[in-house]
Amino acid sequence: MRAVQTDWVDTFLAIAHHAGIRSAAHALHLSQSRVSAHLAALERVVGVRLVARGPRGAHLTPAGDAFLAHARLAVDELDAAVAAARDRDRSSARVGICLPVPPALLAAIEWPAGVRPSFSEISADAVDAALQSHAIDAALEPVIRRPGPSDTQQVLWEETVVTIESALPWPPADSGPVLVVASELPLLLAADYPFSGTPEPVAHVGIVLAMVAAGQATAVMSEGAAPPPSPRFTASIDDRAPRLRYGIRASVDGPEWVGAVTCRRSPVRAIPERVPQSGSGGAVFAGAPQRVAV
Structure with a gap:
């Protein structure tokens, strides 16, 4: 069977929609002779009469009605295939x-x-x-x-990696302050840095800073998550770490x-401006956006 061309089907659908050769030609910006030629070619391939012409215009034959429903589905599927291909090309990341x-x-x-x-x-x-x-x-x-x-x-x-220590004169613990890092900062946990001790993950940045403020720990943090130097905290760049x-x-x-x-250079995260006192059991945190160096 000879292949059906899509422009023939488009012409047939226009004739069915506008109920006439002349109206279809106007809608498609084609001549009436071109529309008639498309219809004739389509009917030759299908092998039956699809459109009957009369004094009141063109109307579909029973075979044309049967062909119409499938033709619409075929055109819709083809349009969807084209759209999917174009969308896949744009969003293939x-x-x-x-x-x-x-x-x-x-x-x-x-x-x-x-x-x-x-x-x-x-x-x-x-x-x-x-x-x-x-x-x-x-x-x-x-x-x-x-x-x-x-x-x-x-x-x-x-x-930059920074080390955060308490600025208050806390007496050191018997074993010395532990090295901690917030588990919210997985990049630090994933990297293999030559610290003297392996950082122990703690659930939240706020808890890490509370431990530092209470003299219980020294924190290793990213610059974007670290608090600014204050009467509670001192921060220094750790030259040992990349x-x-x-x-x-x-x-x-x-x-x-x-x-x-x-x-882009953009705010990264909100860090606590206030940390809980040791043994307080909780705290209210206020965000202070930090920026990442890029």
Whole structure:
């Protein structure tokens, strides 16, 4: 069977909608002879009469009525296929996120025009396999190693590591202050830094700062999460640690847009302005937006 051309079907649908050759020609911006030629070609392929002409215009035959319903579905499906292909081309950025990322940082990422990423959680151990199998197009993760020969990695932003200690003359504990880090800062926990002791994760930044203020701990934090120096806290840059870096990584044969991703300077998170006194059992926190260095 000879293939049915889509412009023939469009012409047939216009004739059915406007109930006439002349009206269909006007709607399609075609000549009446071209419309008649399209209809004749379609009827030759189908093998039956689809449109009957009369003194009051054109109307569909019973065969034309049967053809109409399927023709509409076919055109709708074709339009949906074109739209899906175009949308897939624009939104093919499947980005795996290895560690929890503050929403403000995600909002600060500028994607190239036409790229609309979709995010999913992925473990750091699964990134390599996911990139190689093209299950994801890129990964948003800490930059704690050099890219391998099969991938490329671009740094989006970085932060300095600071050490927070109590500014008050607390007597040291028998074993000395412990080194703590908030489990809300997974980038610090994931990295392998040459500290004298392994940081112990604590549930919340506010609890970490309360422990420091009470002289119970020394905290290792990112600059964006650390409080400013005050009568309670002293902060110093830890020269032993590299800067914390987040980046986006893709396989070398991955999408070309990876190299065009940037990050604006943007507020990152709200940190406590007030911390609970030791043994108070709770506190009210007020946000103080910090900024990330990029």
